[in-house]
Amino acid sequence: xxxxxxxxxxxxxxxxxxxxxxxxxxxxxxxxxxxxxxxxxxxxxxxxxxxxxxxxxxxxxxxxxxxxxxxxxxxxxxxxxxxxxxxxxxxxxxxxxxxxxxxxxxxxxxxxxxxxxxxxxxxxxxxxxxxxxxxxxxxxxxxxxxxxxxxxxxxxxxxxxxxxxxxxxxxxxxxxxxxxxxxxxxxxxxxxxxxxxxxxxxxxxxxxxxxxxxxxxxxxxxxxxxxxxxxxxxxxxxxxxxxxxxxxxxxxxx
Amino acid sequence: xxxxxxxxxxxxxxxxxxxxxxxxxxxxxxxxxxxxxxxxxxxxxxxxxxxxxxxxxxxxxxxxxxxxxxxxxxxxxxxxxxxxxxxxxxxxxxxxxxxxxxxxxxxxxxxxxxxxxxxxxxxxxxxxxxxxxxxxxxxxxxxxxxxxxxxxxxxxxxxxxxxxxxxxxxxxxxxxxxxxxxxxxxxxxxxxxxxxxxxxxxxxxxxxxxxxxxxxxxxxxxxxxxxxxxxxxxxxxxxxxxxxxxxxxxxxxx
Numbered sequence: 001x002x003x004x005x006x007x008x009x010x011x012x013x014x015x016x017x018x019x020x021x022x023x024x025x026x027x028x029x030x031x032x033x034x035x036x037x038x039x040x041x042x043x044x045x046x047x048x049x050x051x052x053x054x055x056x057x058x059x060x061x062x063x064x065x066x067x068x069x070x071x072x073x074x075x076x077x078x079x080x081x082x083x084x085x086x087x088x089x090x091x092x093x094x095x096x097x098x099x100x101x102x103x104x105x106x107x108x109x110x111x112x113x114x115x116x117x118x119x120x121x122x123x124x125x126x127x128x129x130x131x132x133x134x135x136x137x138x139x140x141x142x143x144x145x146x147x148x149x150x151x152x153x154x155x156x157x158x159x160x161x162x163x164x165x166x167x168x169x170x171x172x173x174x175x176x177x178x179x180x181x182x183x184x185x186x187x188x189x190x191x192x193x194x195x196x197x198x199x200x201x202x203x204x205x206x207x208x209x210x211x212x213x214x215x216x217x218x219x220x221x222x223x224x225x226x227x228x229x230x231x232x233x234x235x236x237x238x239x240x241x242x243x244x245x246x247x248x249x250x251x252x253x254x
Numbered sequence: 255x256x257x258x259x260x261x262x263x264x265x266x267x268x269x270x271x272x273x274x275x276x277x278x279x280x281x282x283x284x285x286x287x288x289x290x291x292x293x294x295x296x297x298x299x300x301x302x303x304x305x306x307x308x309x310x311x312x313x314x315x316x317x318x319x320x321x322x323x324x325x326x327x328x329x330x331x332x333x334x335x336x337x338x339x340x341x342x343x344x345x346x347x348x349x350x351x352x353x354x355x356x357x358x359x360x361x362x363x364x365x366x367x368x369x370x371x372x373x374x375x376x377x378x379x380x381x382x383x384x385x386x387x388x389x390x391x392x393x394x395x396x397x398x399x400x401x402x403x404x405x406x407x408x409x410x411x412x413x414x415x416x417x418x419x420x421x422x423x424x425x426x427x428x429x430x431x432x433x434x435x436x437x438x439x440x441x442x443x444x445x446x447x448x449x450x451x452x453x454x455x456x457x458x459x460x461x462x463x464x465x466x467x468x469x470x471x472x473x474x475x476x477x478x479x480x481x482x483x484x485x486x487x488x489x490x491x492x493x494x495x496x497x498x499x500x501x502x503x504x505x506x507x508x
Contacts, residue, residue, distance in 0.1 A: 024403050026396035054396050095414070137413050142280035142308055149278050152403045153410050159391050160349070174342060189486070198489040211482060219473035222342055228465060232443070235452035236490035 002105040005158055006032040006112040007057075007151060008070050008077075010126060013039045013118045019050030019058065020148035021115075026054035028155035029162075033057040034070045039117070067114075067126055075109035076100065079130035080150055081122050082143045090132045097134040098157035113154050118147050174222040181226045186213050188230055192237040256359040259412055260286040260366040261311075261405060262324050264380060267293045267372045273304030273312065274402035275369075280308035282409035283416075287311040288324045293371070321368075321380055326434035329363035330354065330474075333384035334404055335376050336397045341468045344386045351388040352411035363429045367408050372401050379460070382467045383433065385474055428476040435480045440467050442484055446491040 007025055012018050012035065022033060035042060042063045051058055064070040071077050078097050092100065097113075104111045114130060116122035127133060136153055138145055145153075190209055199205040221229070261279055266272050266289060276287060289296055296317045305312055318324040325331050332351050346354065351367075358365045368384060370376035381387060390407055392399055399407075444463055453459040475483065 020400065020403075023396075023398075023400060027390075027392045027399050027403070029393040029395075052398060052400070093414075094410075136281075136410065137417055138281045139283040139413075141283075142277075144277075144306060145281050146274065146277060146306070146402075148400075149274075149281070149403065149406045152406050156348075156390065156407050156410075159393075160347075163391065192490055193486065196489040196492070198486065208482075211479070212486070215473050215475055215479045215483070219469050221469055225342070225465070225469045228462075229469070232447065232452065232466070233490065235450040236446055236487065238450070 003108065003110045004030055004032060004105070005101050006034055006074065006110065007155075008034045008036065008067075008112050008114045009038070009117070009147070010036040010067055010070075010114065010122060011039060011117040011120070012147065015040060015044035015046035016050040017118060017147045018044070018061075019047035019052075021151045022047065022051040022057035022061075023054040024148055024152040024155055025057045026051075027152075028159040030155050030158070031057055031060065033061040034112075035061055035063045036067050036070045037065060038063065067129065071112060071114070071129060073110055074112040076104040076111040077114060077130045078112070078132045078134050079114040079122055079127045080134045080136075080154065081116065081127060082135060082138060082145060083121065087124065087128060087133075089127065089130065092132050092134050094134055094136055094153050094157040095161075097132070097154065098161035100132065101158055102161045113151075115147060115150055174224065176220045177223045177226045181223055182217065182221070185216065185221075185226050185230055185233075189216075189233050192233055196237070257362065257364045258284055258286060258359070259355050260288055260328065260364065261409075262288045262290065262321075262366050262368045263292070263371070263401070264290040264321055264324075264368065264376060265293060265371040265374070266401065269294060269298035269300035270304040271372060271401045272298070272315075273301035273306075275405045276301065276305040276311035276315075277308040278402055278406040278409055279311045280305075281406075282413040284409050284412070285311055285314065287315040288366075289315055289317045290321050290324045291319060292317065321383065322434075322437050325366060325368070325383060326432065326437075327364055328366040328433045329430040330358040330365040331368060331384045331433055332366070332386045332388050333368040333376055333381045334388045334390075334408065335370065335381060336389060336392060336399060337375065341378065341382060341387075341464070343381065343384065343468055343472060346386050346388050348388055348390055348407050348411040349415075351386070351408065352415035354386065355412055356415045358430075361429055367405075369401060369404055379464055382464045382471065383437070385430070385471055428478065430474045431477045431480045435477060436471065436475070439470065439475075439480050439484055439487075443470075443487050446487055450491070 007030060009021065025033065047058055048055060101111045134154060136145060193199060199208055261284060263275065279285065279287065301312055302309060355365045388408060390399060447453060453462055
């Protein structure tokens with residue numbers, strides 16, 4: 001089994017944010033949380049309250065007094081920061097960072113993502129413990145990314161890198177209709193529109209037919225949908241026949 | 255100037271989450287926020303408190319009573335949901351969704367991302383107004399993504415797509431119709447089908463309406479096509495009235 005990236009929060013301030021980090025870790029399949037000197041101590045019930053049931057990263061969280069101890073055992077550590085640094089470390093986007101973490105995991109390396117506290121972020125000395133900087137492409141006019149949002153984007157990218165495929169139950173189930181069924185739908189509609197005098201002037205009929213067919217073709221209907229729309233056409237146009245028959249019957253009576 | 259995607263929150267519950275959404279919108283360069291029936295009313299000072307200075311999406315937020323009004327003016331609407339739906343809409347990852355939004359923006363289309371409230375998410379009827387579903391690759395064991403986190407991931411992917419935009423080519427020239435025009439088409443069709451007695455038994459009407467809307471939504475009609483199909487509906491159903499009038503006239507003559 002490949003090791004999952006560890007999430008390390010250095011001096012987080014708000015228990016609510018630690019809980020929000022746990023929740024988004026659970027969303028994207030991460031579980032191992034390490035806290036370095038949380039400002040208000042640990043454990044804190046408000047963290048569990050804001051995790052919305054994602055308790056296991058909090059239950060298993062390890063607390064350290066020093067960052068050096070929290071990162072011990074890791075073989076690849078990436079540090080997130082929104083500010084440029086006076087270091088010669090490589091700078092990665094969250095997507096590039098995810099690729100590096102995945103490559104490390106494939107080698108069996110324990111890996112980690114390091115995040116600073118809400119107010120101060122990471123010091124350059126903290127960043128210097130890492131093998132690379134991760135920075136999200138934030139807008140220059142508002143760079144301050146919430147702690148849990150920063151974790152969310154890194155965890156999301158890690159998960160995308162791990163498995164690009166969408167969950168199987170989201171794949172469309174019904175195949176598109178047979179072209180013959182679509183043509184049957186077109187001809188049914190066009191026949192009723194001919195009867196209704198829709199295509200005028202007559203020389204424009206070919207282009208009008210083509211435009212209707214193109215729009216319906218783009219819908220990529222299933223067989224069931226083709227049947228439904230044929231029912232719609234029948235329901236809309238059959239009324240004429242019913243009214244005719246009813247009036248004819250009345251005339252016959254009268 | 256290319257339009258930025260609009261963020262639409264349907265029935266958001268917590269002002270803190272609305273503020274967190276505004277903050278992450280600002281992080282990734284989005285600004286246009288629309289609120290549909292926020293549970294606790296609007297404006298709410300706690301939203302500004304949790305936006306950490308990203309006030310402008312909140313200051314400019316527009317409030318609507320109905321989702322239909324909130325999406326009016328948009329030409330591409332994508333709905334985020336973590337649950338599979340009984341619809342035949344295409345399903346996109348956040349990355350694919352960002353590519354579609356970017357392509358739309360290159361054509362000058364107003365686009366939008368729709369998010370449901372914290373507890374209930376979107377109803378299937380809401381999803382049926384969209385042209386596609388966006389779903390993040392969450393872990394099956396903990397699917398519940400915080401509202402602001404969901405916005406964060408979509409907004410992040412949009413920004414990544416923007417900053418790495420290849421030139422557009424071979425894109426269709428006519429923009430998709432305004433959502434208000436699509437809703438007008440649906441209601442026209444459904445009104446005529448009501449008159450024709452199409453929806454039976456009556457308890458199946460909601461799901462039948464939804465299935466019709468989804469199939470037509472997928473066609474991504476242009477404004478011209480919407481007008482054409484409204485003409486089709488009128489031609490098919492108006493016949494009844496014409497036949498009636500003609501027969502009535504004949505009866506008067508006879």
